[in-house]
Amino acid sequence: MKLRGLYAITDSQLLAGRFLPYVEAALDGGVTLLQYRDKSDNQAQRLREVEALLHLCERYKTQLIINDDAELAARFGVGVHLGQTDGPLTPARTLLGRDAIIGSTCHAQLELAEQAASEGASYVAFGRFFNSQTKPGAPAADIELIRRAKARIKLPVAVIGGITLDNAAPLVEHGADLLAVIHGLFGADSTQEVSRRARAFNALFSSI
Numbered sequence: 193m194k195l196r197g198l199y200a201i202t203d204s205q206l207l208a209g210r211f212l213p214y215v216e217a218a219l220d221g222g223v224t225l226l227q228y229r230d231k232s233d234n235q236a237q238r239l240r241e242v243e244a245l246l247h248l249c250e251r252y253k254t255q256l257i258i259n260d261d262a263e264l265a266a267r268f269g270v271g272v273h274l275g276q277t278d279g280p281l282t283p284a285r286t287l288l289g290r291d292a293i294i295g296s297t298c299h300a301q302l303e304l305a306e307q308a309a310s311e312g313a314s315y316v317a318f319g320r321f322f323n324s325q326t327k328p329g330a331p332a333a334d335i336e337l338i339r340r341a342k343a344r345i346k347l348p349v350a351v352i353g354g355i356t357l358d359n360a361a362p363l364v365e366h367g368a369d370l371l372a373v374i375h376g377l378f379g380a381d382s383t384q385e386v387s388r389r390a391r392a393f394n395a396l397f398s399s400i
């Protein structure tokens with residue numbers, strides 16, 4: 193499967209009270225990867241939400257990725273995204289199997305991406321490219337990093353951090369394969385607007 197297009201990431205606070213309708217609207221507009229990102233420790237709610245997302249992803253033929261938690265991903269047979277403090281990649285690959293999608297946060301450091309590639313990552317993620325309402329303190333990355341990463345690392349490149357329809361085009365022009373977005377997608381006033389934004393993010397890939 194080609195990892196290219198919109199990478200939608202959920203946010204439990206932003207989506208409170210409208211979680212499934214907003215996610216479904218995004219899937220309806222077109223999502224290559226959907227990441228379940230929940231920083232709470234409410235395990236019962238996490239299980240319920242992952243199960244619901246899995247059903248939606250099956251209907252829309254979208255790949256589900258769990259943030260932070262390789263064991264939870266293994267339980268549902270889905271992929272995982274691991275940051276630098278979320279545990280090592282090699283055992284996660286062993287746990288999830290060769291076909292699972294495993295992503296790795298590399299901030300603005302190509303060395304981290306090379307290491308992730310050697311340990312079996314499926315994609316590498318760089319950021320933050322813009323001011324992020326969700327994670328304002330994430331280390332900043334420069335857009336030129338994308339071209340350098342594409343030249344050095346033979347894996348899909350995900351970009352993240354403050355991405356909106358107004359600033360995303362140059363990221364794709366510089367070679368980004370996946371636009372990972374929370375606020376710029378789900379910070380919308382209606383499900384119709386979420387779908388419209390998802391379609392518009394994807395259209396950026398067909399115009400290049």
Ligand SMILES: Cc1ncc(COP(=O)(O)OP(=O)(O)O)c(N)n1
Nearest residue numbers: 259273274275276297317350352372
């Ligand atoms: C696609 C993607 N890229 C980066 C991150 C950030 O991961 P991490 O650094 O572990 O931070 P948290 O998201 O866990 O707060 C991501 N989740 N997804």
Ligand SMILES: Cc1nc(C(=O)O)sc1CCOP(=O)(O)O
Nearest residue numbers: 319320324326330353354374375
């Ligand atoms: C979860 C996350 N990680 C980042 C990084 O740079 O590693 S930026 C970020 C937040 C992404 O949300 P938004 O699209 O609302 O800015």
Ligand SMILES: [Mg+2]
Nearest residue numbers: 260274275278
């Ligand atoms: Mg993490």
